[in-house]
Amino acid sequence: MDAPIRAASLRFTRVDPSRWPKAVRTLVALGFNAIDLPLVWREYVAADGSPDEVRLAHDLAGLLRIIGDAGARAVLRLGPWPTADVEGLGLPDGVLGDPSVRSQTRRRNPRWVSDHLRVVPLPSLRSETYNAAARRWIGTAVQAAVAGSPSPEVIARVLVGHGAPTLLRDAPDDIDASGLDPAAVDAAEAEAEGTVGFLLGLSAIAREAGAPEGSLRLVIQGDPLASSAAARLAGTDGLAWSAPPTRAGVRAIWRDARLATTLSHGHHLDLHAGHAPMQAPSRATDALDVARIALGAGARDITVLHGCSGGDWVGAILDEQGEPRLAASRWQALLSWAASLPQGVERGRRIGRDPAAIARARGAAVFGALPLSWLSRWGFSLDELSSAPVGTDALETAATAAGEAWAPTFTMNGKDDEAAAVALDPAAGAMVRAVDTAEGRAWVLASVGLATVAAAVGGAACAVEPGAVVVLRDEERAGG
Amino acid sequence: MADGTTRWSGMDARSWARLVSLVAPGMAPLPPRHHAREAALPGGMLLVAHDGTTVLRALHTLRGVVATGGEWSGRETLAALAAQSDTRFAVALRRDAAERFFERLGGRCTTEDDAVETTLLALGVLRELIDDGALDVLPTPLRTFPLPPVEVVRATWDRVLPDGHSAVVALFEGPTLVSGVAVRRRGGVIDQVHGVESLRAWSGPLGGDFRRDHRVIRAAVERSLGPVAVGLFAPEATVMELLRSETPGQWAKAVAVRDVMVEPMPPWAAMATGVSALRAAADESRRWALGADGWLAKTTRRVIDLAGTVDLQSVLGFDPLAVLGVVLRESRERPAQPDDPA
Numbered sequence: 001m002d003a004p005i006r007a008a009s010l011r012f013t014r015v016d017p018s019r020w021p022k023a024v025r026t027l028v029a030l031g032f033n034a035i036d037l038p039l040v041w042r043e044y045v046a047a048d049g050s051p052d053e054v055r056l057a058h059d060l061a062g063l064l065r066i067i068g069d070a071g072a073r074a075v076l077r078l079g080p081w082p083t084a085d086v087e088g089l090g091l092p093d094g095v096l097g098d099p100s101v102r103s104q105t106r107r108r109n110p111r112w113v114s115d116h117l118r119v120v121p122l123p124s125l126r127s128e129t130y131n132a133a134a135r136r137w138i139g140t141a142v143q144a145a146v147a148g149s150p151s152p153e154v155i156a157r158v159l160v161g162h163g164a165p166t167l168l169r170d171a172p173d174d175i176d177a178s179g180l181d182p183a184a185v186d187a188a189e190a191e192a193e194g195t196v197g198f199l200l201g202l203s204a205i206a207r208e209a210g211a212p213e214g215s216l217r218l219v220i221q222g223d224p225l226a227s228s229a230a231a232r233l234a235g236t237d238g239l240a241w242s243a244p245p246t247r248a249g250v251r252a253i254w255r256d257a258r259l260a261t262t263l264s265h266g267h268h269l270d271l272h273a274g275h276a277p278m279q280a281p282s283r284a285t286d287a288l289d290v291a292r293i294a295l296g297a298g299a300r301d302i303t304v305l306h307g308c309s310g311g312d313w314v315g316a317i318l319d320e321q322g323e324p325r326l327a328a329s330r331w332q333a334l335l336s337w338a339a340s341l342p343q344g345v346e347r348g349r350r351i352g353r354d355p356a357a358i359a360r361a362r363g364a365a366v367f368g369a370l371p372l373s374w375l376s377r378w379g380f381s382l383d384e385l386s387s388a389p390v391g392t393d394a395l396e397t398a399a400t401a402a403g404e405a406w407a408p409t410f411t412m413n414g415k416d417d418e419a420a421a422v423a424l425d426p427a428a429g430a431m432v433r434a435v436d437t438a439e440g441r442a443w444v445l446a447s448v449g450l451a452t453v454a455a456a457v458g459g460a461a462c463a464v465e466p467g468a469v470v471v472l473r474d475e476e477r478a479g480g
Numbered sequence: 481m482a483d484g485t486t487r488w489s490g491m492d493a494r495s496w497a498r499l500v501s502l503v504a505p506g507m508a509p510l511p512p513r514h515h516a517r518e519a520a521l522p523g524g525m526l527l528v529a530h531d532g533t534t535v536l537r538a539l540h541t542l543r544g545v546v547a548t549g550g551e552w553s554g555r556e557t558l559a560a561l562a563a564q565s566d567t568r569f570a571v572a573l574r575r576d577a578a579e580r581f582f583e584r585l586g587g588r589c590t591t592e593d594d595a596v597e598t599t600l601l602a603l604g605v606l607r608e609l610i611d612d613g614a615l616d617v618l619p620t621p622l623r624t625f626p627l628p629p630v631e632v633v634r635a636t637w638d639r640v641l642p643d644g645h646s647a648v649v650a651l652f653e654g655p656t657l658v659s660g661v662a663v664r665r666r667g668g669v670i671d672q673v674h675g676v677e678s679l680r681a682w683s684g685p686l687g688g689d690f691r692r693d694h695r696v697i698r699a700a701v702e703r704s705l706g707p708v709a710v711g712l713f714a715p716e717a718t719v720m721e722l723l724r725s726e727t728p729g730q731w732a733k734a735v736a737v738r739d740v741m742v743e744p745m746p747p748w749a750a751m752a753t754g755v756s757a758l759r760a761a762a763d764e765s766r767r768w769a770l771g772a773d774g775w776l777a778k779t780t781r782r783v784i785d786l787a788g789t790v791d792l793q794s795v796l797g798f799d800p801l802a803v804l805g806v807v808l809r810e811s812r813e814r815p816a817q818p819d820d821p822a
Contacts, residue, residue: 087485097591106579109586116486117595119585277488277673281497283509315493319677325492 004300005156005268006335007034007075008307008317009083012063013043015310015322021066023308023322028070030317030328031335034156035067036075036303038082040090041137049094051140060141061148064155073156074149075268075303077219078141078206080134081162083305085276085313088120089113096120101130116278125162125198134198135205142209157268157301158211160202161219217268268301273327274315284315284327288334295338304331486670490678498659499651499675502720506569522566528558531575532613540565558616572616580614581605595669596633603627634668639748641665645709648701650679651716655688657697658716664705672705690714694741710749713741 008027012020024035039056046052067074081089088096095101103111103124112119123130138160149155199218206216273287287304295302309316317328501508506525529536530552538561540546546565551557555572562570584605589598604627609615628636641647643665650660660679664672682700686693694713701708712719718739722730734740742749 105583105586107583107587109583110589111582112586112589118593118598119589121591274493277491277496280507281500281509282493283497284493286509311487311489313488314491314496314675319492320489327493 003033004338005034005073005075005302006032006338007036007157007301007303008032008273008331009036009038009075009077009303009305009309010063011038011083011085011306011309011313012059013040013310014312015308015320017059017062019322020063021070023318024063024066024070024072026318026322026324026328027307028072030324030332031339032072032304032307032331034073034075034303035063035307036077036305037063038077038086039079039141040082040086041080041095042086042088042090042092044141045092045094049092051137053140053144056141057144057148060145064145064149068150068154074145074154075157075159076141076145076155077159077303078138079160079162080137080202082159084279085306085309088115089123091123095123095130095133098129101127101133103127124194126194131198131201135201138202139205139209142206142211146210146212152212155212155215157217158206158215159217159219159268160206161199219270268303270303270305273304273306273317273331274309274313277312277314281314284325285330288327288330292334295334486673488673489675490681491675492677495659495676498716499649499661502651502659502716503723524565524567524569526558526562526565526567526570528561528570528572529575530557530572535561536575538565540567554613555616555618558618562618568618570616570618574614577609577614580609580612584608596637597630600627600630600633637665640746641709643668645707646701646705647709648679648697648711648713650690650694650697650711650713651719652690652693652714653716655686657683657686657693662701662705674705678704691738691741694743698743708744710746711741711743713743714739 008030010020010023010027015023027035037060039060041051044052044056064074077083079090081091083090101123102121105111111122113122125131142158145155145158146152203216203218271287271291272282274284275282291302291304304317306313306316308318308322310320315325315327317325317331319325497507497509506523524540526538526540526546528538533552535550535552535557538546546561558570558572562568585602588601588605593601606615607627610617641663646662646664648660648662650657652658657676657680660676662672662674662679663670666672679697679700682704683693683697684700686696690713694711697713698708698711701711714734718734722734722740731740735742735745
């Protein structure tokens with residue numbers, strides 16, 4: 001089944017089981033063809049501290065049957081730290097409380113991360129104890145899912161890895177590979193090595209436990225261009241990119257769109273419909289805006305977190321009774337439009353491996369110990385963090401000068417009539433379609449506020465003047 | 481306070497954003513096309529990174545990079561950069577500030593700390609960083625306001641929202657309940673937080689006049705969560721105006737003339753409005769304060785009758801409403817509510 005995955009998550013342990021069928025059917029009726037199931041480790045712990053295999057198998061069998069009956073597929077989000085909205089990082093208290101598991105600062109203090117208004121110790125991905133416990137959880141969960149699935153095809157994706165810590169670092173508060181400090185770059189590389197080993201270990205266990213062929217994705221968060229480790233991992237199982245919560249605004253939305261266009265090449269993109277209660281508020285339509293740009297730009301497989309949260313989340317697509325909120329109809333329209341996009345075209349861009357580009361991205365993180373993800377909560381992109389043009393600015397420059405590392409490189413599909421996508425018009429928010437008929441190429445001019453950027457379509461190279469040949473279409477006709 | 485065990489429920493994006501941005505207008509989410517316009521206005525927040533001698537980078541939350549390089553000479557530089565970028569809120573971090581923060585916090589936190597202890601520990605470390613010169617903040621609330629001991633905060637919580645009790649805020653726009661929150665304290669923590677969807681579901685259809693509807697909402701919250709210790713029912717615009725008002729006595733006046741319903745009114749709330757009224761009285765003429773017919777005199781007498789022994793100013797060392805007012809008056813206006821479908 002090669003259909004693009006358009007998933008919405010069901011935070012099923014917070015929803016009464018009697019409402020599972022209704023929630024799944026409603027999300028499918030909105031146009032989602034997959035249901036993302038975050039499995040929270042700490043919610044499946046037996047009395048002896050081991051994974052509660054019986055309850056896990058029972059819940060998964062029921063859910064996978066419901067999903068299969070609704071004609072959808074399942075995305076299993078196994079963690080060990082599956083989403084940002086879980087208590088205690090989603091880890092059992094026995095694991096969190098084990099001193100041998102803890103990551104440590106330079107002075108051997110525990111690294112604490114915020115857990116709502118409390119703090120909890122961050123586990124070290126290099127801890128053997130933590131690795132063993134996490135692998136056991138992943139193995140148990142995959143086995144339970146495979147055994148409970150009505151058919152192997154129902155499981156579309158198995159996502160393993162930490163979604164919440166950022167940038168492939170062991171510690172989210174650690175030096176963010178600041179280009180100002182070469183020693184910090186080395187330290188971050190060493191941290192990243194630990195993360196790579198951790199993720200590859202989890203994927204090996206999931207594969208052994210029977211994860212369907214091609215379903216595995218390793219979850220990380222942040223800008224891949226800031227990490228060469230991301231490129232290495234992408235060569236194994238493919239990645240799932242968890243975009244940080246969007247703070248609405250031109251820069252934030254463009255950043256997410258750029259993330260999508262950069263990463264969509266065979267990877268899985270997480271978007272946030274709403275936010276955890278302790279996070280900065282966002283609009284219900286923020287995720288829609290990002291999804292529209294991302295899908296238009298070539299993002300193929302996405303999950304919208306959360307489709308139905310059952311509480312502890314602000315602004316899920318469905319309310320706690322499984323009824324659609326007002327924004328749900330917009331998701332329906334968007335997914336309907338997305339279904340009309342040309343298939344079989346690998347739009348988007350392969351992960352950058354250019355050392356110069358990676359160095360430039362690192363040079364952007366001038367705040368030293370503050371990670372990019374922290375700053376991104378304020379809506380900063382790489383451009384705003386650096387005095388030299390990187391990221392969007394460089395993309396814009398390259399787009400008009402047929403650039404190199406930062407320029408989007410698109411694969412041709414050979415069909416000009418399909419080589420089109422959409423973006424936002426700066427003034428009205430309407431959809432814009434740009435077609436350079438003379439050259440037989442089509443472009444999107446993603447003119448979002450301050451930035452006018454040739455964004456994504458099946459062209460051979462980026463060589464279009466912003467505003468070249470623009471055909472305006474209104475939002476409704478474009479399906480957004 | 482809330483922690484990881486708190487259950488949050490019934491929150492749609494729009495009503496929650498309205499509630500949060502009422503007290504933090506800078507956090508109001510904006511649609512994309514508004515962003516560029518907002519960036520041109522005064523406001524936002526400035527983040528400055530320096531190494532003790534040189535400004536590494538100055539970032540504005542709305543305008544991106546505003547400065548790179550230049551000499552760092554302490555708070556004067558921060559104030560100058562803030563003035564240049566037309567903002568009153570600014571944070572300067574020395575390069576080692578974050579590492580110091582996490583080292584110090586790491587050495588003091590334990591897994592047994594609750595939300596109050598953790599918050600006070602973190603604030604204490606931030607204050608140390610300010611004293612060390614690793615962190616500078618404009619304006620300077622951390623330096624100005626004393627940090628109360630944990631026991632005092634807990635005792636204050638016990639008085640503000642006793643265990644087993646709930647509190648409710650319901651905000652209206654015309655006849656419509658547009659935003660609100662109901663919380664319950666149990667076992668020493670806020671165990672449930674409900675948004676406007678829950679309030680609507682519990683209350684059923686409302687009449688459209690908050691002066692009458694408050695009884696329905698209060699009864700519904702009591703049925704669902706338990707006894708209500710304090711409830712605030714008012715038009716959203718009125719509350720926004722009162723939060724920004726620097727005229728003493730405005731809250732007391734609004735309560736007295738029923739522009740705002742505080743029901744039930746616990747002793748601490750009566751005292752808070754009473755103190756506010758008394759401050760207003762000090763600003764007014766003797767005739768106003770002592771006369772028998774003015775609203776102020778009536779309110780003051782009523783408030784003094786109601787008031788218990790709790791005075792937040794004397795307990796906390798500052799008046800939270802006054803502090804909030806100062807911050808909000810320094811903030812830009814909350815932008816018009818986005819055309820968001822919820």
